[in-house]
Amino acid sequence: MAKALVLVTLLVVAGYAAQASATAYNVGDSQGWTTGADYTRWASNKAFAVGDTLAFSYPPKAHSVTEVNKSDYDACSGRNALRDDDKGNTVVTLDSPGWHYYICNVPGHCAAGMKLAVLVSATPNGVTRAEAPLVAPWSRRWAPSSPRPRALRSSSRCSEI
Numbered sequence: 001m002a003k004a005l006v007l008v009t010l011l012v013v014a015g016y017a018a019q020a021s022a023t024a025y026n027v028g029d030s031q032g033w034t035t036g037a038d039y040t041r042w043a044s045n046k047a048f049a050v051g052d053t054l055a056f057s058y059p060p061k062a063h064s065v066t067e068v069n070k071s072d073y074d075a076c077s078g079r080n081a082l083r084d085d086d087k088g089n090t091v092v093t094l095d096s097p098g099w100h101y102y103i104c105n106v107p108g109h110c111a112a113g114m115k116l117a118v119l120v121s122a123t124p125n126g127v128t129r130a131e132a133p134l135v136a137p138w139s140r141r142w143a144p145s146s147p148r149p150r151a152l153r154s155s156s157r158c159s160e161i
């Protein structure tokens, strides 16, 4: 029962969050997608989530947006590209959680800094810390109605996880 309540809570929260709009990021901000920018630094203060978009701003053929796996990212190799585009101003939707790696496949550009790694969270963005307390009172309201032993059992079950 406690698990079901938790599940319902998660579904409600997820449903609430899904209504919030995804975030559209301009990679490199005003610098765009180019050599000489620091994309590790650009990404470091951002929380990416499924549904967000990355807009890579660059002239057609001048660069590419090439999605690769981690080892190819580390090696700056676009040989096993998962996705590849050089048409200019590529927009990528972050459609799955986990790490996503992008490089520019023009020779020398990745080594010159055109590489971006983003960690994508499964939770859609939009639930800010300011909104989060809205959820908390529900759980507090539920707690007193539950018999105490069950509350204890559920909390011990939580600690086993």
Ligand SMILES: [Cu+2]
Pocket (backbone or CB within 6 Å): 034, 035, 062, 063, 064, 104, 105, 106, 109, 110, 114
């Ligand atoms: Cu390039």
